[in-house]
Amino acid sequence: MRLLGLVNPHAGGGAALRRFARFRARRDIRHDLEWVVTASAEEARERIRAAPTRGVEGVFLVGGDGTVHGALGALTEVGLPFGVVPAGRGNDFVRNIGVDQRDGDALLRSQRLQVRQLDLPTVNGTPFASIACLGFDALVNRFARDGAGYLGGTAGYVVCVLRALATYRPFAVEVTVDDWTWNGEITMVAVANGPYYGGGMRIAPAAVMDDGAFDVCVVGRVSRGHLLREFPKVFRGAHTERPGVIMRRGRVVGVATDGPREIFADGELAGSTPAVWSFDWRALRVLLPEPEMLQ
8 A cells, every 4th residue: 555654743742753763664564655754734735635646545644633633624635544653742533543552653564454434523614533622621722732731641731721720711602512502601612523632531431433423511610629620530531420511412513602712623723713513424534553453
């Protein structure tokens, strides 16, 4: 199989480059691979768009959730399947599709790649892979994007949570999930295609990436103390029955707010409210290692 490997040199604070250096010289890589270290997300998209004319049959992304997010539009435009060698700070996309992050090279060593078809969600037309959120979690992502989560991964996310606690203020929203409507002040809303975000937090533990529906977590107005006490439960997915938390499932989600509010998807800025979430059923083609390598 002829594959294009795109390395994001900025992912994981340089972790992608270090991982690339380790496996580039391996002799057990099973595919015809052309590697490119990209200078920007736009270059990665240009390389993907040009790939089919050069006989490329699939793409390997070496990076994290932001790398995946930035490539989604180009990948779906040309219809190429893609795999991810996890080398970011959170790596929630590979966690959501069941790939063991401790063996990130399994995809490269697998002789028989599988193709799994996942739903492709969008928010206001912008594609994303896992989870899009607004409110408190969007502020946490804003701090992480601006460098406050310097520790990376879950630890970095916790640092940003503590910073956000000091400044966040709830605001009024109207949330619709299919024919259900809720009005009130929120701490956060997360619209999930998969269960994990924030480096392993199970915000939507029942979410499945190919079931044709979103899992929506609405957290109403709660005090800072309550949020801080309940926060550790999210790592186990044990928050869903707690007071102030509403879980809904549906195919189309809408959020209107009292003014424009930032939305972050896969840890990246993805626009602002008002917003509508929808999806293309199983429109995303993902490469996975052969079954025995996933065990």
